[in-house]
Amino acid sequence: MVSSLFWIVPISALFALLFAWIFYKSMIVQEEGTDKMKEIASYVREGAMAYLKKQYTVVGKIFIILVALLAVLAYMGVQNPFVPVAFLTGGCFSGLCGYLGMRTATFASNRTAWAASKSLNKALQVALRSGAVMGLVVVGFGLLDISLWFLFLNGVIFTPEHMVTGLKFIGLTFVPIGIDEHQKLIEITATMITFGMGASTQALFARVGGGIFTKAADVGADLVGKIEAGIPEDDPRNPATIADNVGDNVGDVAGMGADLYESYAGSILATAALGAALPSLAGADQMKAIVAPMLVSGIGILLSIAGVYMVRTKESATPKALLNGLLLGTGGSSFLLLIVLAVMAYAGWITWGVFGAVVSGLVAGVIIGQSTEYFTSDGYKPVQGIAKQSQTGPATVIIEGIAIGMFSTWVPVLVIVAGIIAAYGFAGGFHNFAFGVYGIGFAAVGMLSTLGITLATDTFGPIADNAGGNAEMCNLPKEVREKTDALDGLGNTTAATGKGFAIGSAALTALALIAAYMEEVKMWLGRMADKSPDGFKQIGETLFYKSHAPSILHEGQKAVDLGHATIRDFVSAYDLSMFNPILLAGLFIGAMMTFVFCAMAIKAVGRNAGRMVDEVRRQFREIPGIMEGTGKPEYAKCVEIATAGAQKEMVVPALMAIIVPVLTGIVFGVPGVVGLLAGGMTTGFALASMLNNAGGAWDNAKKFIERGNYGGKKSECHKASVVGDTVGDPSKDTAGPAMNILIKLMSMVAVVMAGVTVAWSLF
């Protein structure tokens, strides 16, 4: 029986979808603008849809292969039987979010541009509410997927009467019979974490593939169009200009959405599993601990919806006032959430420790976002310093940017460390590991609880950007462009803080997954023990058993009941200390993986950009009248080439990110995997912060010069700053965000493959 408060969770999820639909409808009835505006928007929409179609075809194939592999592993008894199916639901829901979000965004751009010709506030509303569609479908489908599976597993599969038939029906070799209610919930939640794998795989392609697409299109449009042909940005004569606009949607709407869908689902699932495994919890309390992270997320959804309605601005708003308008929405919903949670803690529904952990996560997210803003906004010294270095040429611009990116890592790292320790301390008081890591999970859940609105403000950026492009291509009056530019500038700020937020939540989610990994290992040890003729599984000198204790123990051996095993038992059996060279090997490999994955992403952008450059040059050469505006460029062809290239470039990095954790598990066992995940998480977090901040700083240093500083546009300083911006593009939009994906995906693969590692590892 699930508790009655649980029903808030699926209801909130449905509310999210309902309001997503309402916001979509309220946007779609807005005026579309001139025929030209409709036409341009339709090109972008068609390009975006063509991209998605191609991507989903490739992902679909990968999914078929992975589902088949997972099914084989399940048949061999080293994988959960539900994973192949759940893998699909997670992947499909995430993909559906990407589709709906991009569709909305591409309908919204010309409507936003047209609204801007009427009123700034109206344009803000159209863009933000369209962004909220993405935000709300992500949290809605994410939470719906989780609650449906939980209800299904809890009510249909894992019931005494159905279990045997149910599992035999799908021809499986393990049959968890005779477990009590407590054990049942542990099994269910540990199984459910693995369901995040589908979302992870989808995110890999959406975020990294999207990053490769968008930068290739950007470089192609700039290099040939702006520099070689000498036509302005967003000029309709440039064949790559539509691909460039599509790229904003692909990378920043669908990519960001899939990235955060993964974090959202992963953190809730991991925290629920950690909650189920909390020691010495009676029946109802265990259910509470499982439902709590879902409940916090559900309430967060309702308050995010409220937050969307709080955003408004005056017609003559300054950039500062615009920003405050948005902050009222995000800050307001977070503030309301804290009040609700405090009431819940007072009522005993969550502990005050959990409340503290949620606060830690929320505060950490805000500070990381603010530090990103400091290091990448031209209002502060770092960006101005880069602009100043442009006086001595491109080399000093690059050196200064790298130094600033590296230096900037200190804030996010110290903040995440403080957040982790605070969450751990609040929830577990430093002496209770299980409650402590449950708290860390809650820090991630807390950071992401108001994702509905934070993702809305993130998606708002590319919509405003596209609206500006649409206005430009359709020659709307200058003041319209000024208004969309104001919104675009606001979007850049939310994008910068959003990036910090994405990597922060990725690190916390990865950490919760690493902790949950041990629950997964525990479950598999139990299954192996049950299957073995001796009734136990030996790891080092420890014999883990589930049903009955081993009768004979040799000297130095220790028997541990898995029902009461603590993290210390696993640490000791597997030697998960920093002094185990196998774990250290994993740590080295994890650090290395982040560098190599970055390198692959960067090289992929370069190669794909090369293809775009060739195609744009070909069109300028072969299409008659293209420069005079009489010949029509083949926009779709550019989109197609960038899309095909991006998907092709994804194959090797994707395989690597999935295979390395599996291989590490088989060769180096559990200690190797734990080291790999920890090394990847710590180095990846620092590296992502560096790449994001350096890239953002270079970008804004260029814009700072373009506004007339150091000689303004076309000066030598500007040329130098363009070099910085070009280097920064793949850093901040491809390699940096790729780290979010890598650290979560490696953890998720480890969780999903825990059975393989436990059964087959060499060490």
Added chain:
Amino acid sequence: MVSSLFWIVPISALFALLFAWIFYKSMIVQEEGTDKMKEIASYVREGAMAYLKKQYTVVGKIFIILVALLAVLAYMGVQNPFVPVAFLTGGCFSGLCGYLGMRTATFASNRTAWAASKSLNKALQVALRSGAVMGLVVVGFGLLDISLWFLFLNGVIFTPEHMVTGLKFIGLTFVPIGIDEHQKLIEITATMITFGMGASTQALFARVGGGIFTKAADVGADLVGKIEAGIPEDDPRNPATIADNVGDNVGDVAGMGADLYESYAGSILATAALGAALPSLAGADQMKAIVAPMLVSGIGILLSIAGVYMVRTKESATPKALLNGLLLGTGGSSFLLLIVLAVMAYAGWITWGVFGAVVSGLVAGVIIGQSTEYFTSDGYKPVQGIAKQSQTGPATVIIEGIAIGMFSTWVPVLVIVAGIIAAYGFAGGFHNFAFGVYGIGFAAVGMLSTLGITLATDTFGPIADNAGGNAEMCNLPKEVREKTDALDGLGNTTAATGKGFAIGSAALTALALIAAYMEEVKMWLGRMADKSPDGFKQIGETLFYKSHAPSILHEGQKAVDLGHATIRDFVSAYDLSMFNPILLAGLFIGAMMTFVFCAMAIKAVGRNAGRMVDEVRRQFREIPGIMEGTGKPEYAKCVEIATAGAQKEMVVPALMAIIVPVLTGIVFGVPGVVGLLAGGMTTGFALASMLNNAGGAWDNAKKFIERGNYGGKKSECHKASVVGDTVGDPSKDTAGPAMNILIKLMSMVAVVMAGVTVAWSLF
């Protein structure tokens, strides 16, 4: 009583010094060349000496402060009483090596140039043997310092009759009375590791300060001289040209020497301490285990001397033949070492396990060096790829270089992982931790055993480079410059492999120090236990005692005799598992430290280069007739400014590198420190490999273009490649090598401050 074989150690050390003197003498009697050559050489020599004087003055002040602090800590009973003194001997010997090596190198440059006008082989001999002076003084003084202290502590201080008086005399609060011979050796070796701190501090200033000096001089000379004034490289009219030549000596001779002195001493000391603490060794066997790493190093010295004599080449040697000539020296001495060690293993003086560990270290060093060569030499695809990217401008050169640097990390990381696991497995068979980490220590010792000759081939590079500069400034015939260029090219190869070797040995040394750190903690736990009224020190639920077991144990508590404590007891008491969030916090901070330290080093180069640029411009403006060659530039002034700047820039990074481990120890305790060191080591290793390889690749891509590819000198491609080279300079010569120092220094500080951490930590 030390064993008789031990005497080989100080004798080898003296041999090293004797041959250093012989090589010095054989160089100094060579002809000096023309008066002009003598004059130029004397400028460089004076500049180098002025630099050293200034640096040693600053380091001297820092040393006084640190010695005072260490003495206070010793008085408070949380520091070894010998450390303040030993700190000085290590620092002074390392400094003396720098002085002698630089002096030799600066005498050798004009002699090498003059020898080149006679014969290529002769020039090779002069340069290599002058380089061998540096190599041999480093290993000679390093091993002499260690053996003298060992004899002193073993024979004079830690004897039953002298101990009480000896220690009371210097007014100390801890008196290790009544320990047996076995315990005595553990105390001595654990104390001796802390002696590496002086060498570490010296290395910090020599390597990082040297890196800041050399790049500032380089940029100053290039930017104003070559680009603004349009005069060629090494032109005597350029005021910064002498500083540039001084820089080669400061960074690549003195800096590299101090870096490897630290690794050499650190790895021997750590391995000896790990050997002393091996469980269940009887008296003579314990002594063998302590002496073994010193002995391997001593034999390595003798074979290094032999190796120097093996190097020779034909007059018409191709670059390939020249390289083979050098390889005969380095490879030959390594090969002979393996034969000697095999004989020793056969005779039972070392185990076959140790033999395997030494082989692992040697092989790992060679492969890492070779991979560096692959990624940074223009004979292979990576560098050619960068050169190709110059066709699309500086931005793509930078992007490609960063990607190659990141990608290149996979080889050194996998090789070091394989080396660590092999050494651990050979020595301990995967089931004996103590023997396993002793093996890892031996891998470091093995890698560095033939340092006498490998450092000679490293120092050879800057000597040949300076010889070329001397020939250029003195207008020697073109074929002389061709010969010195051939030697210089050879030097670039050895420098590249030397860099891989330096970071590889730094990682292994740091790892051995982390393992030895626990021995240090153990020693301090014993002292705290002895001093406490209860006779034990409680960590978590474990009561560590030395003399007598605690009488009452509460439930869940465990009493552990420090005499028999294993690593598992510490792992459990301190919770040194990857799942301790405090340790994880350390891991995050360690990763972050490497980025921030890099950022500081890079920024320091930029600021210091700015000062040089101003000064060179001032001289061109104010000195009449400077461009016509009638006015004499103030070379010394440039050297002075770069020197003062470099030392000033060192203060903040130096403080940070020393304070962070201390602070981490006090706030987060032993788990935090262990995490910090592991995080710094893994991320620092990957980051250093990336920076070194990217920098080297950019440098050689530029040279590849200068040899006529893609339009050659002065083409647009060349300009783009110069940007890459300029970005690469601080990467490969300052930030990358700074990582070697950082990871060793943090470990060394942790070891030295173990007493403070054990006594005062909050967690």
